Every structure is written in C-alpha cells, then in structure tokens.
Amino acid sequence: MGNYRYLFDTDILINWLAEEKSLWKAPLSLITLHEEGKIDIFISLLSFFELRFVLRRKKKFEDDVIENAIVDMSSKFNVSVPDSLVLLKANKLQANHPLDPFDSILLALAKTINVDALITRDKELREISKKYIQTMEPEEALGIIK
Numbered sequence: 759m760g761n762y763r764y765l766f767d768t769d770i771l772i773n774w775l776a777e778e779k780s781l782w783k784a785p786l787s788l789i790t791l792h793e794e795g796k797i798d799i800f801i802s803l804l805s806f807f808e809l810r811f812v813l814r815r816k817k818k819f820e821d822d823v824i825e826n827a828i829v830d831m832s833s834k835f836n837v838s839v840p841d842s843l844v845l846l847k848a849n850k851l852q853a854n855h856p857l858d859p860f861d862s863i864l865l866a867l868a869k870t871i872n873v874d875a876l877i878t879r880d881k882e883l884r885e886i887s888k889k890y891i892q893t894m895e896p897e898e899a900l901g902i903i904k
Contacts, residue, residue: 762797762903764788765838765868767878768808768860770896771801775809775827776817781879784896788877791903793834800836802867804860844870855886865890875899 766785772778774785792799806828813819813827831837840848840863847866851857857865861883868876868891875892877899878884887893 761795762875762899763800763873764797764875764877764899765800765802765864765871765873766805766835767864767876767880767883768802768805768812769879770877771805771809771831772812772817773879773896775813776819784900787900788896788903789834797903798836800838800871800873801831802864803837803839804863806831808860838867838871840867857883857886861886 770785773781774789776782788797788799791797809828810824813824814821844863844866847869848859848862851865852859852862855862861880865876865883865887868887873891875894876883876887877894877896878887879895884893884895
C-alpha cells in the first residue's frame with residue numbers, strides 16, 4: 759500500500775499558519791510526515807483564496823507574510839486545481855446539501871482526486887462529507903498513521 763493521501767481543508771492550514779492554540783500541533787505533525795515522504799498532502803487552489811481572505815481580515819497577517827506562506831505551500835504540497843467536472847459535481851452537492859461554495863468544491867475535489875480522507879475541523883462539512891468520503895480531524899489522521 760502506498761502513502762496515505764489527505765486533502766486538507768483551509769481551516770487546517772489556518773490552524774497551522776496561525777499556530778492557533780493547540781490546534782496547530784497535529785497539522786504540523788502531518789506536514790512533517792509529508793515532508794519526510796510518509797504521507798501525501800493535497801490542498802485545493804481555492805484554499806489560497808480563503809487563506810488570503812481569513813488571514814488578512816480575521817488574523818491581521820501582513821500581505822507579504824501571506825504571499826510567502828502561499829509560495830511555500832505551492833512548493834510543499836500537491837496543489838489541485840478544480841476543473842469543470844469538479845465544479846459540476848460541486849454544483850450538484852450544493853443543490854443537495856447546505857454547503858458553502860468552497861466546501862462544495864472541496865468535497866467534489868476530494869471525491870475526484872482519489873484521496874484517502876478529507877481532513878477538516880468543520881463540523882457541518884464533516885457530517886455531510888462522511889456520506890461520500892472518509893473525513894476526519896487531523897488528530898484522527900495522525901492516529902491512523904502512527
């Protein structure tokens with residue numbers, strides 16, 4: 759069996775970048791495992807949009823810090839670009855479930871790129887996405903690997 763393949767929701771990236779309380783430790787451990795070649799981490803290109811918005815407005819990060827983090831993530835992680843098929847699937851998911859646009863695209867992407875699990879702390883997203891794909895918090899994913 760190959761490496762575990764995880765798709766990170768933007769909230770996990772924010773936990774890690776903002777070093778939020780104790781929420782950033784498990785994402786950091788997963789990222790370290792990725793850097794060691796033991797797991798594969800995927801992120802959506804749309805996470806960069808969300809990161810800029812949240813880090814600017816809510817976390818008050820400077821633009822150069824945000825852009826440097828995005829450049830670093832671009833080279834560190836597998837960045838997946840949602841295509842028209844993903845958007846069509848996302849549209850159907852959103853029609854059937856109360857998902858915001860970013861979450862509907864993320865779930866459709868997770869189903870399309872063949873990951874083992876979607877990693878998120880978003881309770882509502884987890885409830886919906888677990889009907890389609892394995893979904894867990896970073897601490898659970900770390901427990902499976904170790």
